[in-house]
Amino acid sequence: MQGCVGASGALDIRGLVALNGSWRGGERRQGRCGFRGWVRVERRFRCDASARRGEVKKQEKGGEECGCANGDLTTASTSSNGRSPDVEGAIPGLILPPLTTVGKSTNITWEGCMVKREERQRMLNQKGCVIWITGLSGSGKSTLACTLDHALLQRGKLSYVLDGDNVRHGLNNNLGFSAEDRAENIRRVGEVAKLFADTGVICIASFISPYKKDRDACRKLMAPGDFIEVFMDVALEVCEQRDPKGLYKLARAGKIKGFTGVDDPYEDPQEPEIVMKAVNGEYASPQEMTVQMLAYLEENGFLKGT
Amino acid sequence: MQGCVGASGALDIRGLVALNGSWRGGERRQGRCGFRGWVRVERRFRCDASARRGEVKKQEKGGEECGCANGDLTTASTSSNGRSPDVEGAIPGLILPPLTTVGKSTNITWEGCMVKREERQRMLNQKGCVIWITGLSGSGKSTLACTLDHALLQRGKLSYVLDGDNVRHGLNNNLGFSAEDRAENIRRVGEVAKLFADTGVICIASFISPYKKDRDACRKLMAPGDFIEVFMDVALEVCEQRDPKGLYKLARAGKIKGFTGVDDPYEDPQEPEIVMKAVNGEYASPQEMTVQMLAYLEENGFLKGT
Numbered sequence: 001m002q003g004c005v006g007a008s009g010a011l012d013i014r015g016l017v018a019l020n021g022s023w024r025g026g027e028r029r030q031g032r033c034g035f036r037g038w039v040r041v042e043r044r045f046r047c048d049a050s051a052r053r054g055e056v057k058k059q060e061k062g063g064e065e066c067g068c069a070n071g072d073l074t075t076a077s078t079s080s081n082g083r084s085p086d087v088e089g090a091i092p093g094l095i096l097p098p099l100t101t102v103g104k105s106t107n108i109t110w111e112g113c114m115v116k117r118e119e120r121q122r123m124l125n126q127k128g129c130v131i132w133i134t135g136l137s138g139s140g141k142s143t144l145a146c147t148l149d150h151a152l153l154q155r156g157k158l159s160y161v162l163d164g165d166n167v168r169h170g171l172n173n174n175l176g177f178s179a180e181d182r183a184e185n186i187r188r189v190g191e192v193a194k195l196f197a198d199t200g201v202i203c204i205a206s207f208i209s210p211y212k213k214d215r216d217a218c219r220k221l222m223a224p225g226d227f228i229e230v231f232m233d234v235a236l237e238v239c240e241q242r243d244p245k246g247l248y249k250l251a252r253a254g255k256i257k258g259f260t261g262v263d264d265p266y267e268d269p270q271e272p273e274i275v276m277k278a279v280n281g282e283y284a285s286p287q288e289m290t291v292q293m294l295a296y297l298e299e300n301g302f303l304k305g306t
Numbered sequence: 307m308q309g310c311v312g313a314s315g316a317l318d319i320r321g322l323v324a325l326n327g328s329w330r331g332g333e334r335r336q337g338r339c340g341f342r343g344w345v346r347v348e349r350r351f352r353c354d355a356s357a358r359r360g361e362v363k364k365q366e367k368g369g370e371e372c373g374c375a376n377g378d379l380t381t382a383s384t385s386s387n388g389r390s391p392d393v394e395g396a397i398p399g400l401i402l403p404p405l406t407t408v409g410k411s412t413n414i415t416w417e418g419c420m421v422k423r424e425e426r427q428r429m430l431n432q433k434g435c436v437i438w439i440t441g442l443s444g445s446g447k448s449t450l451a452c453t454l455d456h457a458l459l460q461r462g463k464l465s466y467v468l469d470g471d472n473v474r475h476g477l478n479n480n481l482g483f484s485a486e487d488r489a490e491n492i493r494r495v496g497e498v499a500k501l502f503a504d505t506g507v508i509c510i511a512s513f514i515s516p517y518k519k520d521r522d523a524c525r526k527l528m529a530p531g532d533f534i535e536v537f538m539d540v541a542l543e544v545c546e547q548r549d550p551k552g553l554y555k556l557a558r559a560g561k562i563k564g565f566t567g568v569d570d571p572y573e574d575p576q577e578p579e580i581v582m583k584a585v586n587g588e589y590a591s592p593q594e595m596t597v598q599m600l601a602y603l604e605e606n607g608f609l610k611g612t
Contacts, residue, residue, distance in 0.1 A: 113448070114451070114455050123459060142419070158429065161420045170527070171494055171497040188477055188494075195466070195468070195498065196502075199502070200464070201507075
C-alpha cells in the first residue's frame with residue numbers, strides 16, 4: 001500500500017459488478033494502482049496519490065473532485081487540516097491545537113473528502129432545506145407536513161418528516177418534558193434536520209416548538225434561506241374547539257400542567273418565512289397550504305438541483 | 307373546513323404551479339372541496355374525507371394511499387390510534403392509556419399518515435440501510451466510507467456519511483468522552499442512521515465504536531438485514547505503524563489515556579456482515595473494498611427500489 005504513495009490511482013466504479021486485476025507490486029511501481037478490467041466502464045475519475053503525508057491533495061478532472069481513494073490509506077484517511085478523524089472514539093482527554101473545540105467535544109475535525117452536498121443535490125434535482133412548521137396543538141402542523149410530504153413525492157422530490165412522535169420514539173427517548181429536556185429535544189431535531197438538508201433532502205420538521213429561542217437556534221444552524229419557518233397562526237379558540245383528544249379540556253380543568261397555549265406560553269415567530277392564517281375568517285385547507293408551500297419552494301429554487 | 311367532513315376532496319399536486327378556485331361553501335356542500343384548474347395535471351389522487359372523527363380512513367386508489375389532506379384538519383391530524391401527535395410539546399406529565407411509554411417520553415404515538423418508506427425507495431430506486439463501519443483508529447474506515455460514498459453517487463444512488471466529526475460538531479456537541487457519553491454518542495448515531503434508512507438513504511456510519519454492546523444496540527434498531535456491519539480487521543501493529551498523527555505514539559508514552567487498542571479495549575464484532583482483512587499479508591485497497599461493498603449491496607437488493 002505504502003508503495004503507492006507518489007503514484008496515481010485510476011478508479012472506475014460506475015456500474016461495475018466485478019473486478020479483474022489486483023493490487024500488484026509490479027504495476028504499482030509503474031505508477032498505476034493496477035485496477036482495470038471493470039465489467040462496465042461508463043465514467044472515470046482519477047486520484048492523484050502524490051499528496052504529501054498529512055495533506056489530502058485534491059484534483060479536479062472532468063467535474064469530479066477527489067481527495068480520497070488514492071490507494072494510500074494513511075494519506076487518504078487524514079482530514080484536510082491534517083488531523084485524523086478517528087480521535088472521536090479514541091482520545092478522551094487530549095487537546096492538540098489547532099483542533100477545534102465544539103461544546104464538550106474536543107479533538108475533532110471536519111472530514112473533507114466526502115461527497116459534496118451540491119453533488120447530491122444535482123443528482124436529486126432538488127436542494128436540501130429545513131421546513132420548520134410551528135404552532136399550537138391542533139393548528140394543523142402534522143396535516144400540512146403530511147400533505148406536503150405526499151405532494152413532493154408526487155413531483156419526484158425527496159422529503160422526510162421529523163415530528164414529535166418519530167423522534168421521541170428514538171433519538172430523544174431519553175428526554176422528558178422538563179424545560180431543559182424540551183429545549184434539548186428541539187436542539188437535537190435542529191441538528192438532525194441540518195444533516196438531512198446536507199443530504200439534499202427537504203426536511204419537514206413539525207413541532208409545537210413554542211419558544212422563539214429554541215427555533216432561532218435551529219435557524220442559525222442553517223445557511224441563510226435554507227431554514228423556512230412556517231407559522232400555523234391558528235387562533236387558540238379554534239385549536240381548542242377542534243381539541244380532538246380533549247387535551248385542552250383537561251388543561252382547562254387543571255388536570256394537565258404546562259400545556260402550551262393554556263398555562264404555558266407560545267411565542268409567535270417574529271419573522272417567519274410563511275404564515276398560515278385565516279383570511280376573512282376562513283382558514284386555508286391543507287391543499288391550499290401545500291400549494292403555497294410548493295410555490296415557495298419553486299420560487300426559491302429548492303425544486304431544482306442547480 | 308368542518309363542512310368538508312363527510313365530503314371527498316380531490317387533490318392534484320404534481321407539477322402544479324398555480325391554483326385557480328378556492329375553498330368555497332357552495333362547492334363544498336356539493337361534496338367536493340372545490341379545487342380545480344391546476345396549470346398542469348399529470349397525476350391524481352383522491353382522499354376520502356368521510357373518515358369518522360378520531361380515525362384516519364385510508365383509501366387505496368391508483369397506487370396512492372391517502373390518510374391525509376382530506377380537508378378535515380381535525381380528523382387528519384389525528385394518528386391512527388386516535389391520539390394527537392401534538393402532545394410532544396404540550397403535556398409535561400399526563401399519562402393516558404393506551405399510549406406507549408418509550409424511555410422517559412410518555413404520551414407519544416406514531417404518526418401514520420406520512421409517505422411510506424417503500425414509496426421513497428421506489429422513487430430513489432434503492433433501499434435504505436445502515437452500513438456500520440467499525441475498527442481501530444487508522445484502520446481505514448473514513449477512506450472506505452468516502453470511496454463508497456463517491457462510488458454510490460456515480461451509480462446514481464443517494465448515500466450519506468455519518469462520522470465522529472460531523473456528528474460531534476452538531477448533534478453530539480454536548481457529549482464528551484466519558485464512558486456514558488461515548489455510549490450515548492453511538493446510541494444517537496444509531497437512531498439518526500435509522501431515520502436516514504427510513505428516508506431511503508444508504509447511510510454509512512464510520513465510527514471506531516469499540517464496544518459490541520453499543521453496536522448491537524444500533525443493529526437492533528433496524529429490520530433484519532438492514533444493518534450491515536463492516537469490520538475493518540486491520541492489525542493493531544499496522545494501524546500503529548500508519549499512525550499519521552502520532553496518536554498511538556502518545557498513547558504508548560502514557561500521554562493519552564483510554565486510547566482504543568492501547569489501554570482501552572476494542573471488541574471484535576462476532577458476526578459482522580463483512581470483514582475487511584489482510585489476505586496473504588496484503589490489505590485490500592479502498593477500491594477493492596468498495597467493489598466488495600457494492601457487490602454486497604447489489605446482491606442484497608439495496609441498489610433497486612422494489
